[in-house]
Amino acid sequence: MKCEDFEQTIYLYSELSESERFRVDAHIQTCVACKELSQRVLSTQGLIEQAALAKPDLVNHARLTSTIMQAITAQQQQSTSWISNLFLKYTMVAGSLALIIAFGVEQLSPVGSVYKRMPETNTVTLNSASFMKAALDRKENPEAVNPSFYACVKSGDCNNPLIESLKKKSL
Amino acid sequence: MPEPITPELIQEAVRGSQPAFRAIVEANQGFVYAVAFRFVNDSQEAEDITQEVFVRLWKNLKSYRHEVKLTTWLYKIVTNRCLDFLKSRNGRQRKNKVDISTTHFVQDSSTPEKEFQQQELTRIIHAAADELTPKQKAVFILRDLEGLTSEEVSEALSMSAGNVKSNLFYARKKMTEKLKAMYQTTDKQFL
Numbered sequence: 436m437k438c439e440d441f442e443q444t445i446y447l448y449s450e451l452s453e454s455e456r457f458r459v460d461a462h463i464q465t466c467v468a469c470k471e472l473s474q475r476v477l478s479t480q481g482l483i484e485q486a487a488l489a490k491p492d493l494v495n496h497a498r499l500t501s502t503i504m505q506a507i508t509a510q511q512q513q514s515t516s517w518i519s520n521l522f523l524k525y526t527m528v529a530g531s532l533a534l535i536i537a538f539g540v541e542q543l544s545p546v547g548s549v550y551k552r553m554p555e556t557n558t559v560t561l562n563s564a565s566f567m568k569a570a571l572d573r574k575e576n577p578e579a580v581n582p583s584f585y586a587c588v589k590s591g592d593c594n595n596p597l598i599e600s601l602k603k604k605s606l
Numbered sequence: 607m608p609e610p611i612t613p614e615l616i617q618e619a620v621r622g623s624q625p626a627f628r629a630i631v632e633a634n635q636g637f638v639y640a641v642a643f644r645f646v647n648d649s650q651e652a653e654d655i656t657q658e659v660f661v662r663l664w665k666n667l668k669s670y671r672h673e674v675k676l677t678t679w680l681y682k683i684v685t686n687r688c689l690d691f692l693k694s695r696n697g698r699q700r701k702n703k704v705d706i707s708t709t710h711f712v713q714d715s716s717t718p719e720k721e722f723q724q725q726e727l728t729r730i731i732h733a734a735a736d737e738l739t740p741k742q743k744a745v746f747i748l749r750d751l752e753g754l755t756s757e758e759v760s761e762a763l764s765m766s767a768g769n770v771k772s773n774l775f776y777a778r779k780k781m782t783e784k785l786k787a788m789y790q791t792t793d794k795q796f797l
Contacts, residue, residue: 446778447771450756479782480750486731487751489724491643491652493636499653503631503660504624510661 438469445473449480611676620667627667631660634677637752638684644747645688647732655691659684674761681754681762685744692740734784742777745770750778 444451444459451459463470493499587595611630618626638659643652662683670679731751735743741763748759749770760770 443775446775446782450771450774475786476778476782479778479785482727482785483731483750483781485724486728487753489728490636491640491649493639493653494649496632496635499635499639499656500628500631502653503635503657504628506657506661507624507627507664510665 438466441466441469442472445469445476448473448476613672616670616672616676620670627664630663630676634680635660637677638680641681641684641747641752642688644732644735644751645685645743646691647736651691655684655687659687662687678758678761681748681752681758682764685748685762689740689744692743730785730788731781734781734788737784738777738780741765742773742780745773746777746781749774 441459441462444455445463448456448459459473463473584595587598611633615626615629619630635656639652639656642655642659643649646652646655659680663680670676735746738746744763745759745765748754748762749756754762756767756770756774759765760767763770765773
């Protein structure tokens with residue numbers, strides 16, 4: 436193995452198994468460059484271990500605990516109101532959907548339908564004879580209908596009290 | 607390392623007990639803050655992240671799996687949050703602005719001179735770590751500064767063992783080179 440192959444194992448010496456360490460140690464004994472690197476890495480590790488002893492510490496533990504507990508209480512209240520808002524929202528959506536469905540069902544239901552199609556008009560083709568039939572029937576059998584106010588005034592034959600009073604005034 | 611939390615206490619907190627959760631916060635906020643600070647190098651940001659971590663823990667406590675240690679889970683949450691911060695615009699702007707002067711450190715120094723040396727060394731290590739990529743920094747902090755095992759780092763970062771080793775190699779190599787360069791420029795003896 437070349438020195439470059441040992442570089443990684445020197446830096447990761449603490450992570451190696453015993454047999455791997457033995458192999459690295461044997462190489463270091465025979466290689467000046469790797470021995471130098473190993474010493475440098477060990478010195479760095481020593482400094483890092485020394486720095487690790489100085490733990491960053493909170494100035495005021497009680498204040499942070501209190502802040503955390505306040506945040507948790509606020510978060511709990513927020514989630515409770517969120518759940519109740521969600522419940523209200525879903526209730527309203529469900530109510531609206533129920534109304535829409537009820538309206539749709541009523542419209543589509545055949546019971547109580549007000550439309551009656553004539554058998555003659557049951558196709559897409561317009562059958563003018565069926566529309567004309569009603570007009571022709573009226574013409575052949577005219578019914579006694581009350582004349583309009585205009586027709587009464589024009590003919591002067593009606594027994595309308597308003598027309599009678601107008602006639603008297605004109606006399 | 608944080609104080610151990612009993613499974614009963616966790617169970618109570620899962621059931622919604624705020625006093626039980628407070629006990630968990632009190633026992634673990636110190637180490638969560640320390641990890642966050644090592645990532646962001648800013649006491650205010652580290653406090654904000656610590657707060658977010660515990661709010662997230664409270665929200666997700668019902669999905670907590672007992673086979674995973676609570677501390678491992680907390681490491682996972684805080685690391686993810688810190689990585690998000692480092693990737694954010696705010697995090698990138700803060701890069702290379704290491705200021706540990708306003709932060710209190712638990713020192714293991716007997717004399718003021720040793721204390722000063724320790725503080726200086728901590729500043730240099732934090733500044734060098736700031737040059738690493740976010741993943742390398744995460745592996746370096748958890749493995750070399752927090753003292754987690756490779757398996758715990760792998761679990762906390764959801765990373766394969768090979769990936770952890772690879773990131774650790776590049777992190778240690780860069781740290782060695784950075785420290786050598788920093789000590790040379792400050793006329794201090796190194797290696």
